[in-house]
Amino acid sequence: MISNQYAMKHLVASAWTFLPMPARGISKPKLRIGGSHVSGGGNMTVDTANRLHTFAVPFTYLTATEFAILTGFRDLTGPHYYTDDNGVTTFNVLLLDLDVTVNLQTRRDCTLTLQQYQ
Amino acid sequence: MIPTSSTLNAAAAAFERVVRTKVTMDITHGGHNPDATDITPLTQSWSVNRQITSDVPAEAKLVTGYVSGELTGTLIGSVVPDGAIVDGARKWSPYSASSILGGVGQGITNPMRVRAGMNTTAGDELQPRFTGYLRELKVHGDTRDADFVADDGYSQLLNDVTLPVMGNSYLTSAPLTHVGIRPNLNVNTIMDFALRQNNYYVSPPPALNCILSVPCHGSLYAEPGYGALSVLLPCIEEPTATGVETDDGAMVSFAASGAFSGGPFGDNGVSGVSPSMVPICTGTAASKKDIKATYDCNSPNTFQDAFNNGKTITVEAWVYCSTTYPQGFAGTQPAWGIRFFQNASGVTGSYHLASVGVMANGTPYVSIGPNFTLGTGTQPVGTGWLYMRINLAFGSTTTTVKAHINNEAVQTLTVSAVPVVGGIGSSTIFQAQLCTNRTAQTIQTSTGVIVPFEGVQVTLNAEGAPLHYGYVPNAYMDASLSPLVVSPHSDTARDAKQLITDLTTAEYGQSYFDEMGNFYFFNRNRWAHAPGNTSQLTVVSNNALKSLDVTQSDDGVFNQISVSYSPYGIKLQGMVYGLSKLIGVHSGSTYVWFAHMGASVVGLSPGIAYQTSVLLDPLPAGTVTDTGYRVSWWPDGKKPTGSGLTDPPVNVAVVMDQLDDQTVKFTVTNSESNPIYLVSGSDQARSSRGNPFLFLFGRAIIINDPSGGDNTGQPTTYYTEDSTSIGTYGDQPLTLSDGNVWCQSLAVATSVGNDMLAQLKDVHPVIENVSIKAHPGLQLGDRITLTDSDGTQFNSTAVITGFPSEGWDMQQGGGGQGYYQNIDCRLGV
Numbered sequence: 001m002i003s004n005q006y007a008m009k010h011l012v013a014s015a016w017t018f019l020p021m022p023a024r025g026i027s028k029p030k031l032r033i034g035g036s037h038v039s040g041g042g043n044m045t046v047d048t049a050n051r052l053h054t055f056a057v058p059f060t061y062l063t064a065t066e067f068a069i070l071t072g073f074r075d076l077t078g079p080h081y082y083t084d085d086n087g088v089t090t091f092n093v094l095l096l097d098l099d100v101t102v103n104l105q106t107r108r109d110c111t112l113t114l115q116q117y118q
Numbered sequence: 119m120i121p122t123s124s125t126l127n128a129a130a131a132a133f134e135r136v137v138r139t140k141v142t143m144d145i146t147h148g149g150h151n152p153d154a155t156d157i158t159p160l161t162q163s164w165s166v167n168r169q170i171t172s173d174v175p176a177e178a179k180l181v182t183g184y185v186s187g188e189l190t191g192t193l194i195g196s197v198v199p200d201g202a203i204v205d206g207a208r209k210w211s212p213y214s215a216s217s218i219l220g221g222v223g224q225g226i227t228n229p230m231r232v233r234a235g236m237n238t239t240a241g242d243e244l245q246p247r248f249t250g251y252l253r254e255l256k257v258h259g260d261t262r263d264a265d266f267v268a269d270d271g272y273s274q275l276l277n278d279v280t281l282p283v284m285g286n287s288y289l290t291s292a293p294l295t296h297v298g299i300r301p302n303l304n305v306n307t308i309m310d311f312a313l314r315q316n317n318y319y320v321s322p323p324p325a326l327n328c329i330l331s332v333p334c335h336g337s338l339y340a341e342p343g344y345g346a347l348s349v350l351l352p353c354i355e356e357p358t359a360t361g362v363e364t365d366d367g368a369m370v371s372f373a374a375s376g377a378f379s380g381g382p383f384g385d386n387g388v389s390g391v392s393p394s395m396v397p398i399c400t401g402t403a404a405s406k407k408d409i410k411a412t413y414d415c416n417s418p419n420t421f422q423d424a425f426n427n428g429k430t431i432t433v434e435a436w437v438y439c440s441t442t443y444p445q446g447f448a449g450t451q452p453a454w455g456i457r458f459f460q461n462a463s464g465v466t467g468s469y470h471l472a473s474v475g476v477m478a479n480g481t482p483y484v485s486i487g488p489n490f491t492l493g494t495g496t497q498p499v500g501t502g503w504l505y506m507r508i509n510l511a512f513g514s515t516t517t518t519v520k521a522h523i524n525n526e527a528v529q530t531l532t533v534s535a536v537p538v539v540g541g542i543g544s545s546t547i548f549q550a551q552l553c554t555n556r557t558a559q560t561i562q563t564s565t566g567v568i569v570p571f572e573g574v575q576v577t578l579n580a581e582g583a584p585l586h587y588g589y590v591p592n593a594y595m596d597a598s599l600s601p602l603v604v605s606p607h608s609d610t611a612r613d614a615k616q617l618i619t620d621l622t623t624a625e626y627g628q629s630y631f632d633e634m635g636n637f638y639f640f641n642r643n644r645w646a647h648a649p650g651n652t653s654q655l656t657v658v659s660n661n662a663l664k665s666l667d668v669t670q671s672d673d674g675v676f677n678q679i680s681v682s683y684s685p686y687g688i689k690l691q692g693m694v695y696g697l698s699k700l701i702g703v704h705s706g707s708t709y710v711w712f713a714h715m716g717a718s719v720v721g722l723s724p725g726i727a728y729q730t731s732v733l734l735d736p737l738p739a740g741t742v743t744d745t746g747y748r749v750s751w752w753p754d755g756k757k758p759t760g761s762g763l764t765d766p767p768v769n770v771a772v773v774m775d776q777l778d779d780q781t782v783k784f785t786v787t788n789s790e791s792n793p794i795y796l797v798s799g800s801d802q803a804r805s806s807r808g809n810p811f812l813f814l815f816g817r818a819i820i821i822n823d824p825s826g827g828d829n830t831g832q833p834t835t836y837y838t839e840d841s842t843s844i845g846t847y848g849d850q851p852l853t854l855s856d857g858n859v860w861c862q863s864l865a866v867a868t869s870v871g872n873d874m875l876a877q878l879k880d881v882h883p884v885i886e887n888v889s890i891k892a893h894p895g896l897q898l899g900d901r902i903t904l905t906d907s908d909g910t911q912f913n914s915t916a917v918i919t920g921f922p923s924e925g926w927d928m929q930q931g932g933g934g935q936g937y938y939q940n941i942d943c944r945l946g947v
Contacts, residue, residue, distance in 0.1 A: 031930055031931060032930075032932040033929070033930055033931075033932070034137070034929075034932040034934070034936055035928055035929065035932060035933070035934035035935045035936025035937070035938070036932060036935075036936055037664050037889070037935060037938060039659060039660060039661050039662055039664055039891070040660065040663050040664060040665065040666075040906060040908045041658075041659050041660025041661060042660075043133070043660060043661040043662075045134075045661075045891050046133065046134040046135065046932070047135050047137045047937045048135065048136050048932070049136075049137055049139075049928040050928075052930075
């Protein structure tokens with residue numbers, strides 16, 4: 001089933017490409033970009049420049065059409081826009097990984113890993 | 119310290135800080151705006167280094183040298199709008215079709231700027247940390263990124279400077295009517311000259327149609343931390359909280375003696391009153407020579423043109439008007455002005471043309487021609503530094519006066535008065551004089567005046583928007599502590615960067631370009647009086663100070679100090695050239711030759727005329743009293759043999775043209791029908807007849823040789839030592855200002871040597887590699903309090919003398935140094 005919420009598009013593309021509905025287990029941790037220094041008395045000052053998401057989005061039991069949508073992104077090096085709320089919030093992301101599993105029952109699974117870059 | 123908001127200070131002091139940076143550059147070919155293009159997304163990291171380069175050991179508290187800032191960093195690629203995806207190599211390589219800078223050589227020397235700051239409760243607040251020029255770009259094919267190096271403004275001081283030979287006028291009490299003499303010559307004068315050649319301006323550059331610019335040396339705006347009265351004054355005294363203080367950093371000054379009679383500026387309107395003020399700009403219509411940094415008065419489109427041909431003249435200046443009127447002035451007494459004056463030498467007397475200025479309360483003052491004085495107008499709101507702009511549009515019988523104080527029109531009216539110009543001959547002199555009203559002063563000091571002013575400009579511009587109101591300089595100078603005797607001759611143009619560092623060294627001060635790319639010159643008192651003597655930031659080891667090294671070493675002890683100096687002097691007016699060979703000129707012909715005077719000469723007697731006075735025999739130099747020549751019909755000086763010949767020949771003209779400081783060109787035109795010879799003739803004492811006779815008089819610049827000779831070009835040395843220190847640490851010699859032509863007198867060398875010995879004869883701790891919690895407002899010269907109660911027990915104020923490193927190192931996961939700052943310090947005095 002194609003979602004109406006999860007979508008990606010290439011940075012120069014005009015239209016969103018809706019993704020299949022993800023399976024359970026979406027992870028969206030934040031990565032801190034920054035540094036720190038420790039004073040003579042042991043106090044730490046933390047400098048944070050940014051906090052970036054890493055998205056890991058699993059998909060299971062994909063149809064051939066759905067599978068093609070996802071693997072289609074593999075041919076583009078990106079960056080892409082990514083949204084998980086139908087374009088209300090968008091992230092600049094790089095496609096880090098598209099992990100594909102096709103088993104003998106022609107079950108198609110894959111996990112999309114995206115890194116927000118700024 | 120760069121003024122920072124309370125919200126930024128709070129964000130910088132927080133334990134967890136959200137730091138921001140911005141990196142900008144002008145990517146267009148030949149671009150000059152460092153803020154033009156935001157390349158922050160393409161910048162992975164940056165680091166700035168500002169450290170003193172000096173010939174003085176770090177142990178000297180008296181820190182000196184120049185600080186050349188360098189920015190390094192790493193650039194990466196990103197996305198361009200056309201959809202092409204490029205990595206860092208493609209983005210920055212000159213061989214890449216999608217290079218942001220273009221092809222080979224493009225972008226190098228383009229300006230760039232980095233800022234750092236915090237996300238505060240008021241949003242993102244950033245401060246500039248470096249402004250400079252891209253010097254090197256190294257693109258890596260494997261890692262697909264690029265390293266860059268940018269240097270500060272020193273790298274752009276590219277125009278070599280040809281300095282005029284000038285002498286300091288304090289050496290003479292004679293009127294300054296000669297070319298090449300400037301009152302109160304000092305390091306500031308030369309530095310200002312060099313900076314202007316390289317587009318750095320302490321006071322405004324000449325506006326279009328400028329006919330006189332007195333650049334002065336000070337800044338128009340208060341130095342950070344010095345308050346409103348810190349402005350460095352051009353030529354006179356600087357008001358301070360404790361009274362009036364002499365400011366030696368002068369460009370021009372007044373040496374008038376006694377009170378003037380006849381009007382506040384000697385402009386009572388009566389033609390024929392000789393000026394008793396020092397002209398700042400003078401020249402004859404024939405010579406068209408001038409002092410550098412002023413403009414020729416007599417050429418077309420100059421004073422002569424303005425006053426004689428009814429043009430419009432505009433005077434701009436910044437004048438300091440104190441709430442308390444200085445030295446006894448009443449509020450409505452004219453205090454400062456510039457006067458235009460025609461000295462019709464050889465015609466009749468002299469002519470007051472006009473003067474403009476301000477009264478002690480800031481109201482404009484104008485007088486025009488022989489019988490008009492205007493002292494009314496609206497008093498400006500507020501006191502302090504006032505921008506004055508007075509515009510005089512001369513008609514045939516009336517003059518329209520328009521005056522602005524600050525940006526406010528305070529006077530507009532038309533009066534029935536015009537300047538009355540006297541006859542104009544080849545020797546007519548038009549002068550501009552900077553004047554103060556000594557008549558009204560109750561305290562008359564020998565050095566003159568008390569009304570500070572800055573950046574005077576006279577233009578032939580019509581009334582319009584004030585030209586330079588709100589001018590922000592891009593160079594700032596402390597008043598120099600080192601007077602100069604001369605600006606000496608140089609066979610080649612001087613490299614501007616080298617010149618400025620030499621001048622800085624002679625002063626034992628410091629020069630650098632700040633975070634915004636503005637030039638700063640500090641004299642050696644600056645570090646002893648760091649702004650306000652109050653600490654601007656407190657850095658405590660338990661929460662902000664990361665590390666601090668205190669070094670003591672006997673390597674840093676110097677107890678035998680030698681300061682070399684070039685003891686320039688300007689001789690009194692005397693003979694600088696005497697013809698030694700026989701020169702004859704055919705009838706009806708012209709003969710040209712060049713006299714090499716063997717030394718730089720200032721104040722060459724400008725006229726050359728037939729000398730009739732009887733001289734002693736033989737011809738000793740001292741008996742000739744002025745530049746002149748004699749001619750005869752015969753090489754041996756005999757009487758003419760033909761009938762009807764005058765004795766000596768009369769139809770002979772010798773014209774002198776000073777080509778440079780050492781060379782004079784003579785043109786002898788013989789209009790007689792017989793040959794003539796430049797020798798003493800039969801009208802002179804017998805024993806001198808036939809001797810070549812042509813003498814030039816002027817003031818030769820020499821280097822005083824202690825052994826008695828002149829002009830040997832050898833510097834000499836002031837030496838001082840401390841025997842107690844020698845007994846403890848052994849002989850530790852240090853030589854300073856070696857071969858520096860800008861250290862010119864024993865007094866300066868002695869001052870520097872004694873200062874240095876006092877600083878260096880004992881062991882002093884040096885505070886270095888102080889790693890602190892970075893603050894984006896810190897600057898060189900800031901005073902901070904360092905407290906290391908856990909480690910070294912150091913607890914004192916210190917002055918920042920360098921930033922060995924400051925930078926931006928952000929890593930994924932937060933493993934970097936963050937926004938970091940390391941400083942070098944000297945103990946606060």
